[in-house]
Amino acid sequence: MFYHSTRSKEHPVDSAQAVLSGLAADGGLYVPAQLPTIDVEACLKEDTMSMATRIIGALLPDIENMDALVRRAYTGKFQSEELTPTVDTGHFTVLELFRGPTSAFKDVALCMLPQLLTAAKNQKGMDEDILILTATSGDTGKAALAGFRDVEGVKICVFYPEGGVSKVQRAQMVTQEGHNVAVCAVVGNFDDAQTGVKNIFAAAQNGRLPGGNRCRLSTANSINIGRLAPQITYYFKAYADLLKRGIVKMGEKVNFCVPTGNFGDILAGWLAKRLGLPVGTLVCASNANNVLTDFIRTGTYDRRRPLHKTISPSMDILVSSNLERLLYFMSGGDTELVAELMVQLNTEGVYTVPEELKNAIGAEFWAGCCDDAGAEQTIARVWAQNGYLCDTHTATGWAVAEDYVAQTGDNRPMVVLSTASPYKFPAAVLAALEKPEQMDEFSKMERLQNKTGVPIPGNLSGLQEKQERHTGVIEKDKMLEFVMGL
Numbered sequence: 001m002f003y004h005s006t007r008s009k010e011h012p013v014d015s016a017q018a019v020l021s022g023l024a025a026d027g028g029l030y031v032p033a034q035l036p037t038i039d040v041e042a043c044l045k046e047d048t049m050s051m052a053t054r055i056i057g058a059l060l061p062d063i064e065n066m067d068a069l070v071r072r073a074y075t076g077k078f079q080s081e082e083l084t085p086t087v088d089t090g091h092f093t094v095l096e097l098f099r100g101p102t103s104a105f106k107d108v109a110l111c112m113l114p115q116l117l118t119a120a121k122n123q124k125g126m127d128e129d130i131l132i133l134t135a136t137s138g139d140t141g142k143a144a145l146a147g148f149r150d151v152e153g154v155k156i157c158v159f160y161p162e163g164g165v166s167k168v169q170r171a172q173m174v175t176q177e178g179h180n181v182a183v184c185a186v187v188g189n190f191d192d193a194q195t196g197v198k199n200i201f202a203a204a205q206n207g208r209l210p211g212g213n214r215c216r217l218s219t220a221n222s223i224n225i226g227r228l229a230p231q232i233t234y235y236f237k238a239y240a241d242l243l244k245r246g247i248v249k250m251g252e253k254v255n256f257c258v259p260t261g262n263f264g265d266i267l268a269g270w271l272a273k274r275l276g277l278p279v280g281t282l283v284c285a286s287n288a289n290n291v292l293t294d295f296i297r298t299g300t301y302d303r304r305r306p307l308h309k310t311i312s313p314s315m316d317i318l319v320s321s322n323l324e325r326l327l328y329f330m331s332g333g334d335t336e337l338v339a340e341l342m343v344q345l346n347t348e349g350v351y352t353v354p355e356e357l358k359n360a361i362g363a364e365f366w367a368g369c370c371d372d373a374g375a376e377q378t379i380a381r382v383w384a385q386n387g388y389l390c391d392t393h394t395a396t397g398w399a400v401a402e403d404y405v406a407q408t409g410d411n412r413p414m415v416v417l418s419t420a421s422p423y424k425f426p427a428a429v430l431a432a433l434e435k436p437e438q439m440d441e442f443s444k445m446e447r448l449q450n451k452t453g454v455p456i457p458g459n460l461s462g463l464q465e466k467q468e469r470h471t472g473v474i475e476k477d478k479m480l481e482f483v484m485g486l
């Protein structure tokens, strides 16, 4: 199956090469020339890992032995074999994506990506090492480090915005062990770090760094199709759970509300729909950085606004990379239009899509936003009324899902995606439940556990004792230099 860039149909590559490269040479994102078909009813009867094998195998057919790769990626790493359980809260259904090794939804994809990359590398007979470059708003970094740690033939380098991640997230990253890992803070915000990584790719020739370093560059951000494909599975898994509980009958549509940053998670939901899953509306939830809310409502994407630091930092993003893929698909594959819009975004910081495209997107997506105060109130209310403890990102999704129902009257079953453990953001979650006292973030974790009885995940409880190994901070124009020194 062939993949090409969102900005040009020239230079198609097979799906293994698309995973290896991450980003197309013209700066676009890889998209399949044609979407595959799968047997949805058969898929919905399977266990989660078999679903994953079928779905990822359909999107990346050139990567061999998918079943073995999937089992190696996930076995023993999540709290249960179902990987992503759903919880019936008495109101919305919550799809818990954070039961993996680093307590963030990114684990679903980043346990799988190393398997896909090394398989693709071996199949292509590539003998150079791969250098994974990743910018993170907090969660991708740790999940990628954990996934790629000590993987043969791969090095990984993670950049995070200094002061832009929670203390727990920072501790998770700077204590990372492994012989092939590097972590560095960048003075700036997530967009600066992401732009820095894109610039390094642009400076590389044929995927190789200038100078003597013989590594091939790739990325673990959701611009890599190998990261997006595994995220489709949990939409099927959630639907299968609703079928089993009798909440829907086969074919009845379900709405999903997704706390959104880079637009990868929600795009996976849209791909699930294209593969035939009965999905109704995809509700795109943003925090105060509501550039996507404005875009979906008006058709104008305008990044010329300040980036707000919020209590849901993994969504503090103004340039949502994966939206480019949606523009491609929804415009009927108009690479010229996408290329033009991306130039406008780069040079002017704003673009407006044609009316037809805006309407096509509006027919499948609904968007809303919720600020920090709203998220805190939601955490408190959902805990009091439903006995469910949400993290700040999930609370944003929950609040927007409620707005959606109130404003549209659409009463189809709603699944809210829960993207992080509340213990990754203990200060904010605790502050939602009681008047904050002076104590460090790890004490807040314990306090939250004592108060709610919800257990701290094992990977977070031992963090405080771990040694800090990666304490460097650099200016954003020094990122290339840093990478060349690895």
Ligand SMILES: *Cc1c(COP(=O)(O)O)cnc(C)c1O
Residues within 6 Å of the ligand: 104, 105, 106, 139, 140, 222, 259, 260, 261, 262, 263, 264, 265, 266, 314, 315, 393, 419, 420
């Ligand atoms: C990454 C992340 C998101 C946003 O997902 P995108 O795929 O970037 O839209 C939401 N919540 C949490 C906790 C995350 O880590």
